[in-house]
Amino acid sequence: MLSRVADSCYWLSRYIERAETNARLLNVNMNLMLDLEDADKDSVRQHWQPVLASLEDQELFSTLYDHIDAESVMEFMTFEKKNPNSIISSISAARENARTVREQISSEMWEHLNKLYLYLRTEHARSDYRQTPHDFYRSIIDGSHLFQGITDATMTHGEGWDFLQAGKYLERADSTSRVLDVKYHILLPRGESVGGNVDLTQWMAVLKSCSALEAYLKIRIGHVTAWDVAEFLILHPTFPRSIRFSVDHMDRAIRRIAGSSASGFPCEAERLSGLLRASVDYATIESVFEVGLHQYLDRTQLRLIEIAATLSKTYCEWLDETASAA
Amino acid sequence: MSAGEVPAFLRNWQFDLALGRAVGTFPAYMQGMFTDYEVGGFFDEMFDSAGKVRPHYAKLLERFSDMEPAELERKNALAASSYLSQGITFTVYSGDEGTERIFPFDLIPRIVAAKEWEHVERGLVQRLTALNMFLHDVYHDQRIVKEGIVPDYIVNGAKHFRPEFMGFDVPKDIYIHVCGTDLIRDDKGNYLVLEDNGRCPSGVSYLLENRQAMKRVFPGLFAKHGVRPVDRYPQELLAVLRHIAPNDNPDPTVAVLTPGIYNSAYFEHSFLAREMGIEIVTGADLVVQNQRVYMKTTKGLKQVDVIYRRIDDDFLDPLVFRKDSVLGVPGLVEAYRAGNVALANSIGTGVADDKATYYYVPAMIKFYLGEEPILPNVQTFLSAVESDRKYILENMENLVVKSANESGGYGMLIGPHATKEQVEKFRQAVIADPRGYVAQPVISLSRSPSFCEGNIEGRHIDLRPYVLCGEKISIVPGGLTRVAMKKGSLVVNSSQGGGSKDTWVLDEEDEPSVAEPSQSQTQSSSSTLA
Numbered sequence: 001m002l003s004r005v006a007d008s009c010y011w012l013s014r015y016i017e018r019a020e021t022n023a024r025l026l027n028v029n030m031n032l033m034l035d036l037e038d039a040d041k042d043s044v045r046q047h048w049q050p051v052l053a054s055l056e057d058q059e060l061f062s063t064l065y066d067h068i069d070a071e072s073v074m075e076f077m078t079f080e081k082k083n084p085n086s087i088i089s090s091i092s093a094a095r096e097n098a099r100t101v102r103e104q105i106s107s108e109m110w111e112h113l114n115k116l117y118l119y120l121r122t123e124h125a126r127s128d129y130r131q132t133p134h135d136f137y138r139s140i141i142d143g144s145h146l147f148q149g150i151t152d153a154t155m156t157h158g159e160g161w162d163f164l165q166a167g168k169y170l171e172r173a174d175s176t177s178r179v180l181d182v183k184y185h186i187l188l189p190r191g192e193s194v195g196g197n198v199d200l201t202q203w204m205a206v207l208k209s210c211s212a213l214e215a216y217l218k219i220r221i222g223h224v225t226a227w228d229v230a231e232f233l234i235l236h237p238t239f240p241r242s243i244r245f246s247v248d249h250m251d252r253a254i255r256r257i258a259g260s261s262a263s264g265f266p267c268e269a270e271r272l273s274g275l276l277r278a279s280v281d282y283a284t285i286e287s288v289f290e291v292g293l294h295q296y297l298d299r300t301q302l303r304l305i306e307i308a309a310t311l312s313k314t315y316c317e318w319l320d321e322t323a324s325a326a
Numbered sequence: 327m328s329a330g331e332v333p334a335f336l337r338n339w340q341f342d343l344a345l346g347r348a349v350g351t352f353p354a355y356m357q358g359m360f361t362d363y364e365v366g367g368f369f370d371e372m373f374d375s376a377g378k379v380r381p382h383y384a385k386l387l388e389r390f391s392d393m394e395p396a397e398l399e400r401k402n403a404l405a406a407s408s409y410l411s412q413g414i415t416f417t418v419y420s421g422d423e424g425t426e427r428i429f430p431f432d433l434i435p436r437i438v439a440a441k442e443w444e445h446v447e448r449g450l451v452q453r454l455t456a457l458n459m460f461l462h463d464v465y466h467d468q469r470i471v472k473e474g475i476v477p478d479y480i481v482n483g484a485k486h487f488r489p490e491f492m493g494f495d496v497p498k499d500i501y502i503h504v505c506g507t508d509l510i511r512d513d514k515g516n517y518l519v520l521e522d523n524g525r526c527p528s529g530v531s532y533l534l535e536n537r538q539a540m541k542r543v544f545p546g547l548f549a550k551h552g553v554r555p556v557d558r559y560p561q562e563l564l565a566v567l568r569h570i571a572p573n574d575n576p577d578p579t580v581a582v583l584t585p586g587i588y589n590s591a592y593f594e595h596s597f598l599a600r601e602m603g604i605e606i607v608t609g610a611d612l613v614v615q616n617q618r619v620y621m622k623t624t625k626g627l628k629q630v631d632v633i634y635r636r637i638d639d640d641f642l643d644p645l646v647f648r649k650d651s652v653l654g655v656p657g658l659v660e661a662y663r664a665g666n667v668a669l670a671n672s673i674g675t676g677v678a679d680d681k682a683t684y685y686y687v688p689a690m691i692k693f694y695l696g697e698e699p700i701l702p703n704v705q706t707f708l709s710a711v712e713s714d715r716k717y718i719l720e721n722m723e724n725l726v727v728k729s730a731n732e733s734g735g736y737g738m739l740i741g742p743h744a745t746k747e748q749v750e751k752f753r754q755a756v757i758a759d760p761r762g763y764v765a766q767p768v769i770s771l772s773r774s775p776s777f778c779e780g781n782i783e784g785r786h787i788d789l790r791p792y793v794l795c796g797e798k799i800s801i802v803p804g805g806l807t808r809v810a811m812k813k814g815s816l817v818v819n820s821s822q823g824g825g826s827k828d829t830w831v832l833d834e835e836d837e838p839s840v841a842e843p844s845q846s847q848t849q850s851s852s853s854t855l856a
Binding site: 099103111115318 | 410411412413587592596597599600605606607608610611613621622623624625
């Protein structure tokens with residue numbers, strides 16, 4: 001497979017996953033806002049600031065908007081073209097990548113993504129967003145799910161597919177770690193205790209942001225505690241958005257790409273990914289909190305960045321070469 | 327026609343009480359949505375001058391007559407939205423953002439009768455055979471120049487002549503593998519060659535997509551009509567490409583070379599690669615080592631044997647041609663010369679699709695094949711020839727003057743529609759560079775009923791068949807029919823607001839007998855001054 005194609009497949013699915021995460025995060029936080037009693041400017045800011053912080057987009061945001069409120073954060077993360085991580089930028093980038101590999105992916109995948117892109121650029125999308133934001137975000141999430149389903153069912157599960165999987169799960173592991181990290185940035189309102197009502201609502205929101213509340217409740221009947229939520233989202237072996245699950249599937253895709261046996265690690269990306277997988281496999285929630293939740297998540301994100309860079313270096317080294325020559 | 331006389335096209339009409347409208351008896355006349363249709367003094371593909379439907383269009387007329395404008399509008403919208411969602415678009419740049427537009431598509435197909443097609447096909451095969459022999463000749467002995475058939479300055483002075491390739495043998499002696507020859511029909515229905523596109527002709531993807539769209543929008547039409555299929559084009563193209571593989575490699579790696587996603591024909595490049603099941607590459611994906619061309623893959627370098635390049639000569643290799651080109655591959659030409667990679671089309675074919683060379687194609691056919699041309703040229707005046715130049719300068723207001731090296735409707739003067747200043751500008755240009763210009767009379771291109779702005783009206787059309795040359799010369803039945811969507815316009819280029827329509831060639835057995843248009847072989851009677 002051409003290196004350029006591999007690179008595009010990988011980024012294509014990262015961008016779609018990113019748009020989906022944004023949609024879910026915004027949807028949940030918007031709903032949560034509706035529960036806020038007597039929301040004043042401060043509490044609104046306190047509500048949205050952590051979302052921006054977790055995405056590390058605060059700096060750009062502040063150059064574009066005066067203050068943090070629901071409208072500006074939602075606009076920034078949904079339709080702002082100057083924000084490379086907004087939903088519209090992510091879908092556009094995904095589509096641009098898909099366009100360069102159209103002959104490699106199935107027509108069904110391309111057409112679906114193209115329609116989603118065209119929809120987002122219409123006035124129709126704008127009005128859906130204004131009038132029924134919940135449905136609007138649902139349609140983005142559904143659009144991403146549909147894309148995964150179409151991909152699964154129509155594309156050969158070969159190297160291109162493996163790059164798509166590697167990108168998707170790497171982005172997802174990163175997203176879940178960031179969503180969980182939102183909680184770190186939340187300052188509890190004065191007078192509110194850890195484990196109190198507000199705290200509980202916030203942890204539930206974290207779960208919802210990963211579409212994990214229902215799955216979680218089936219396992220920890222009724223108990224929503226910081227400890228348990230973190231354990232679930234980091235370590236659960238079979239929930240498809242947990243870090244452990246995502247890292248596991250990313251690792252499998254990377255191994256398939258390398259095509260090496262179970263025992264050796266001839267390629268550096270494979271070694272790093274295996275290392276992360278093993279460390280998540282053997283982690284306990286106690287060990288995570290010992291390091292500190294935020295620190296643990298931060299470290300995980302750094303390791304993912306390192307894996308991404310090594311993947312690119314191993315399989316797409318030419319592309320850097322071209323870039324530096326240009 | 328005197329007062330009180332029934333017009334010809336109404337004579338065979340009856341009024342059907344049950345239907346509440348007039349119906350034609352066979353032979354059918356304009357009816358239903360066609361009632362107000364005007365042939366307008368042009369050769370019309372569907373109706374003769376009396377308004378009688380041509381036999382091979384009879385079934386289509388029947389089907390369309392039952393339709394309401396609203397139904398056509400609906401089908402039109404359906405086709406457009408399917409083109410948009412499939413991304414069958416070209417990009418128009420305005421401001422900082424590109425807008426993607428679909429290539430306008432007209433719902434009423436153009437139908438070519440089997441006999442008519444047979445004639446066209448024979449003519450095209452003859453023409454491409456001669457062009458390939460010409461190219462071989464000009465890059466070797468230049469017999470045609472030595473024997474005084476084509477002047478030296480036409481060949482050796484052509485902008486796209488590549489003296490670097492004198493004496494070079496291209497694989498299997500094929501220069502033009504894909505030729506897009508533009509044909510028009512004059513006011514008598516004769517097919518004439520307007521030009522040969524022998525470098526990187528585009529548009530074949532629209533031919534194929536138009537057929538898909540028609541099938542989607544009018545599923546019932548095809549079964550009844552016996553339309554010859556076109557979908558084997560990509561496979562035939564692949565066979566052509568495999569045929570020229572170096573060292574007769576039985577399993578060559580073939581790739582399409584594109585300038586990239588910002589090129590207006592990118593859709594087509596990617597479409598063809600997908601349909602052939604081969605890689606599409608940009609210059610940056612390729613590297614030359616030891617005079618071999620390799621693709622950069624995740625598993626290392628992989629050798630490429632044949633390249634279907636959709637990049638002009640000038641941009642192929644910055645070491646040989648334009649130094650500033652970032653689209654090409656440094657070293658590609660060296661690899662080509664070493665015989666380690668084959669290119670389609672070959673380098674230097676531009677000398678054959680030069681508009682001044684075109685003037686000599688009929689002579690070429692006689693010279694190489696000893697035959698009369700089956701498809702005549704449009705009457706052409708070459709400003710390099712003194713008597714012709716005199717005629718051009720005296721009649722500029724009535725002529726279409728074309729720069730010999732431009733394409734896509736650029737560098738062109740349409741005399742009758744031009745301002746005094748424009749005419750003067752071209753006059754000076756012709757005087758300054760006689761080699762650089764040709765002129766043709768304004769041909770009243772044939773018209774075809776087209777659905778425009780809620781009505782069916784006649785619009786001027788041309789036809790670009792795609793001629794493939796590999797082991798033998800083959801042509802998918804039909805071609806891309808381009809339509810000048812603007813009323814009265816003669817310009818069909820997509821870059822100038824043209825559209826296209828599906829082109830049907832009928833199976834012989836399904837076809838009613840058809841009166842052949844006069845197939846005059848002489849230039850003077852087959853074209854008209856407007």
